[in-house]
Amino acid sequence: MTWRVMVQADVDTVLSIEQAVQSFPWTRGNFSDALNSGYICRVDETECGEIRGYAILMPAVDEAELLSIGVTTAQQRKGLGRAMLSKMLNVARDRNIQRVFLEVRSSNVAAIALYRSVGFIEVGLRHGYYQNANGCEDAITMACELTQHFSLPRAGERPGERENG
Numbered sequence: 497m498t499w500r501v502m503v504q505a506d507v508d509t510v511l512s513i514e515q516a517v518q519s520f521p522w523t524r525g526n527f528s529d530a531l532n533s534g535y536i537c538r539v540d541e542t543e544c545g546e547i548r549g550y551a552i553l554m555p556a557v558d559e560a561e562l563l564s565i566g567v568t569t570a571q572q573r574k575g576l577g578r579a580m581l582s583k584m585l586n587v588a589r590d591r592n593i594q595r596v597f598l599e600v601r602s603s604n605v606a607a608i609a610l611y612r613s614v615g616f617i618e619v620g621l622r623h624g625y626y627q628n629a630n631g632c633e634d635a636i637t638m639a640c641e642l643t644q645h646f647s648l649p650r651a652g653e654r655p656g657e658r659e660n661g
Contacts, residue, residue, distance in 0.1 A: 499583050502537035502550060504528065510539065510550045510566075517566050520627050530554075530563065536587055540567075540580055549576055551584045553596070560588050562598040581614055589642045596642065599635040601626050608636065616640040 502510065507527045514521040531537055536553040549567040553560050562584065567577045588596050599622060600607050616638040625635035 498541045498543070499538055499580070500541060502531060502539045502552075504531060506539055506547060506550075507531070509547045513547070513550065513566050513568050514564070516569055517572075519629070522564060527552075535563070536560070536584070536591075538580075538584060538587070540576060549580050551580050553584055553588060555588070555591060555593060558592060558594045560593045560596050562596055578610060578614070581610065585614065585640065585642060594642055596640045598638050599625060600638060601628075602634040602636050603628075608638075611638050611640075614640065 507524055510527055511522070511524050514527075527537075530552050533554075536555060538551050539547045540549040541547050547568075548571045549565070551565040552563045554563050562581075565577065565581060565584070567580070585596060596616075597619075598611065598616070600611065602621075617640075618636050619639045620637035622635040622637060624632035626633050
């Protein structure tokens with residue numbers, strides 16, 4: 497896994513991933529605006545240069561919001577999303593960000609489980625926040641506290657699990 501800074505040349509590929517995995521995807525302009533605004537934008541790339549996933553974090557003083565994270569359909573349920581999330585939270589911690597927030601569709605059980613597994617807890621609910629096929633659905637607001645001694649699990653590992661040595 498090569499974790500690198502997203503650049504404008506990546507936007508078309510990232511947009512195609514977003515359109516494949518989201519019912520109501522971000523636009524090209526949303527991704528370009530995130531880059532132009534100085535948000536923390538990263539992509540996961542294979543040795544062959546194929547982008548498999550992306551994540552965007554909007555920092556604000558000592559807090560940040562995870563705005564978007566996506567993994568190609570072919571790479572889902574293989575630990576890549578967890579690894580990218582952990583890497584993005586480590587980037588946040590390295591920038592002295594103490595708390596990361598996110599919103600997730602209340603129907604997205606897999607994402608909620610992933611976020612909980614790395615330390616996010618539910619802190620609120622936004623009624624009718626997301627558009628869906630039936631009109632709107634609620635968003636669960638979650639937060640993760642990052643501390644100096646906080647250690648995120650590696651891919652395939654549960655919180656608190658560490659190899660000896």
